[in-house]
Amino acid sequence: MPKGVSRAKKLTLVPTDLLERLMRISNREGKTLYSFMSEILEQALRVYESRHTLQEVVNFFEIMETQKASGAVITPVDVLTYLIGEVYPSGKEVLCERWYESGQWYGKYLLDRFHNQNQVEALGNLLAVTRWDLNEVLVEEESEVVKVRCVSPLLPLQNTELLVRFVEGVMDSLGYKVKNEDFMRGIVLLEFEKT
C-alpha cells in the first residue's frame, strides 16, 4: 500500500478491562493501540491459517518454558534410543533408578511451578506436549485415583520402561503410590492412588 493511504478501519467490541490492559502494554511498547491491535490480529491469523489455535500455541509455549527451566536438552530421538539401548541390557537397574529419581525431582519442580494449579493435569500437559514421540497421552484423575495411559507403537521396550519409572517418580513426589502397573513395548497403563 502506498504511503499516506490509510487502510479502512472497523470497530470491534472489547471489554473495558481487557482494553485497559492492552492500552498499558501498547503504551509501554510505544505503539498506538491501533497498530498494536493490527499486529495482534496478524499473529492470530498466522496461527489460525496454519490450522492451530492461539490457545494451543500459548499453552505449548508455557509448557516448553517449563521444560527449558527444568533443564531439558533437545536431542535427536534416534541417538537417545541408541544410547539407552546400549546401556540398558547391563545397566537396567541403574537406569531405572536414575529415571525414577529424575521423575521425583521433576514432580517436586511441578509442585513448585504449578503450586496454585492442578499438578496432575500439568503432568498430563507436559507429557502430551513435550513427549511428541508418544501418539497418545491420557492422564485422568478421578476421586483420588490417577490413570496414566501412553501409547507409541515405535517406542522400544527399554524406553517404555524408563518412561514408566519417570512417571512413577513424578507421581511419588505428587503424593501418589502405584496401584496398578502394566506396560509392554509402546504401551503404558498405570494407576496411582493418593498416599
Added chain:
Amino acid sequence: MLAAREDLVNKVLKIAGRKNVKLYGMINETLELVIRADEMGLSLEEVVDQYGIMKAARDAGFVPVVESLMYDIVEKVLQRNKRWVTKKWYEAGQWYGKYYSVRLPQDPVKAFRDDICSFTWNVSEFSIMENEDKAEVMVRCVSPRFPLSYTTLFSVFLEGALNTFGYDCVNRGVSKGIIRLRFRKAEAE
C-alpha cells in the same frame, strides 16, 4: 470499542464463521492470550515464533530429554564403547545434514544453523558462521554445563552435518563445554 484494520477483522470474522464462534468471543480470547503472553514477558509474535521453532524440532525428530539423564547416559556409553557411540553421533549429524539439504537445498547451512541455534537453549554461545564466499565455516559453541563427554559427541554431530554440506573439518578444538571447529569447502573430486 476498538478500531482495527478492516481487512484483518474481516479475515478473523471468516475464521470465526468457520469455527462457528462469534467475532466478539474470538477477539476477546485472542486479547486475553496476548495479556497472558505479556505476563510471561513475551509478545504474541515471540510466542508464535517459538511455537514454530519447537514444531520444527518435532518435525526433525528431536525430543526434549532431562539434561542430567542425557549427560549421565552419554558418559556411561562413552566409557564402554567410545568408537561406536562416536560413530552413531556422527551418523546422526549426517542424517540431519541430509534432512536440511532437502528442506532448504539453496542454503542448507542456514536452515541447519537457524534450527540448531534455536534448539540449543542450554548453550550460552552458539554460532555457525560462513565467510563471504562460503568457502569456510566456523562453528563455535560455549556451554559451561556440558561435560566433556557430551561436548565431544555434540562436536561430532556438528561435524557429521557439516561434512554432508560439503565441508571438511580443518581445525578442531574441543574441551569441556567449548567447541571450536573450522571447516573448508571440500575440493570437488
